[in-house]
Amino acid sequence: MRKTLSIAFIVRDPLPPLRADVLTLFGAEMPRYGIHADLVGQSGSEAPAPWPAGGMHAVGSLRSRFASILSPFWDLRGLLRARRRVRPDCIQVRDKIASGLVGRMAAAVLGVPFLYWMSFPIVEGFEVRRDEFKRRRRGAKAGLTWFAHALRAAASRFVIYKLVLPGARHIFVQSDAMADWLARQGFDRARMTAVPMGVDAALFDRGTVEPVHDPRLDGRRVVLYLGRIAQSRRSDFLLDVTEALRKDVPDVLMVIAGDAASNDEMDWMRAEIARRGLDAHVLLTGWLPQRTALGYAVRAEVGLSPIPRGTLFDVSSPTKLVEYLALGIPSVANDIPDQRLVIEQSGSGLCAPMEPAPFAAAVRRLLDDPALAAEFAKRGPAYVRSHRTYAILGRIVAETYTRILPERLPERLPERT
Template identity: 30%
Template sequence: MPSGGGILACTGKRILIIVENLPVPFDRRVWMEATSLVQAGFGVSVISPRKPGDAPHAVIDGVSVYRYRMYPPTRGFISFLWEFSYCWVMTFWLSLVVWRREGFDVIHACNPPDTYWLLGRFYKLFGKKYVFDHHDLNPELYESRFGKRGWIHRVLLWLERQQFRTADRVIATNESYRQVAIERGGVVPKRVVVVRSGPDLNRFHRVAPNPSLKRGKRYLAVYLGVMGPQDGVDYLIRAAEHVVRTFGREDVQFVLVGDGDVRPDLEAMAHQMGLDEWVYFTGRIPDEQLQEVLSTADVGLAPDPKNPLNDVSSMNKVVEYMAMGLPIVSFDLKETRYSAGEAAVYVTPNDEREFAQRLIELLDDPDRRQRMSEYGIRRVQEHLAWEHSRKVLVQLYTELLCDQS
């Protein structure tokens, strides 16, 4: 059992984790949380969407996973409401199934969306507790995507407040999110803890490079992550065009790893710009292949544009690049600068030409890349690896659920 001072009595305590944004175990943060809690002696169930080919129920690494069929990707507002309603109803139904089969003492709800407080309040009637794991600032996400506020923004702020008011504890991904919970959400500071999305060093380690991934080029620059409207992959593609056309550098291969709603649009964009020779997409790939890509790459790319959301969000890919010893080129964002420190080159926000220029300068300076690589590895090992976050998470649940004497 985890240590938290005194003798802990946690026998039989169970946690139900709810996530809608990504399936598990693909959602790495949620999966590391779930497995860490199992290793600490808690019983853990997870409800998430189901990828094609996944079983509706499975026990993986000691975690009991319940899945519902994923709703097809949507774009229109009405379609989005249908998708949201479907996912919410399926989650509620499966929570009843979990309650009957396995039971639980606390719901650990990951946003988006900011509506599972309704589930929390329902189960509080039966003595359950509610923990809000704050992954995204949805009001800022809306403002960043649509460039305005208005009534929808006000509704999102109201929903966020209900999350904070319902929660017995709030988990923030960084200090910026913690301040939102305290200042905007009115949460008592001692009820908010920071659990960073650090890499699992058992998963991120270098292997033998595969030169064929460079496709005959001298350098390989990698993007790893989600491909949504706010993730900046379109900025990266335009920066790649500057590398090739503005600066005449045809010796850089770009590999884009991951998936998301706008990936087809991004592939079409790269093709229309005549970049097929320099830019290719892999989709989601297994861990072994990912390690090979990251071990072969010379630079990691973080093209997230500066906006109200990205500036205060911690990017998983940044610390994952650092764990693999990759120097980084990134737009200058508050939380990225905190995470990466001297492991990144910082570019004037949203300036694609400068992004390309700084990338070329870094590729042409192997000594600097080596210094940045060593700094990044050291910072992750000493401060940002998941092992540091795991202790905070386990301590939270120890205090919330376990009697100490």
């Protein structure tokens, strides 16, 4: 019996990969168990490092205006290139719909299992975009655009839920909440494994992070949001919280360490800060190198993780809360299922509904109670080390492959090398 596994892995994100749940999980952790992935997808990232865990087959570019149409054909070419390098033991597709169908058919031709990795409900995202456009549309041209959104959403729903997922031997999902959600749609819960977001323990070791030297933070009660800015994420909620806090904490400074997907989104956030007169209480950094962002993080007294409730985000597994805990930052998060689970298990933060008054009250409680904040800060890193590092998650994923692909891996998983 073979002691290694070769995966042909079609990914949605640009290559070379930047996301930790691809780069760290499959690039560093899986090879320790003899599991290697040939990545297939489109170019488009600025990552300088080569792929360390197998081949990388970038066909086409996500910067192309035709990428959404051509990517299934590009991915087929990528699969053929991967097949020439090494015969895969399975084909796995992540967050792609048409390419999911390509992957299933290719697996059938090769006589290997087909697996699917769902980190986000893509179809439901298309439906939200369709509905938002319908509310805004004006004129005949807008009507045609809305029809295109509606057609894409309907076709995608049919393909993923009727053709792709039913043919998957196993489905990796982002959270237990996502697994339960898919089970309610008729998919066997036993065919799913939840792999939540984690952190690289070495990277998020507070002792190795140099605090940033920024005089704007001196003498301030710093609270932090580390992550993406977007209207769809209701990022202006952070300004609601700031307005509520400054009434009782006049020296509060909300540090928003992150960028937006477009200049329009950043312009919107800056305009909101100015309109509310919060320039003295909000520091919007824009894009930062990761080590610099962590340098801001370790100067914060409280980390914030508000995630809008709803189909798209209720099944997610946000990284930022786990990052705060790993860095020993007491945190306030709202009650989406994965965050509530982390808060309850770790005992290192407070959970509050995503409403300005109760969320701000939870932040004030941590600012006003140094002993409680210190206890939370102490518990966080220990919880992450025992539950949410990629070393731990990697073991879970490797054990899953051993269970679902017994004909291709030994029954007993080798020790992590």
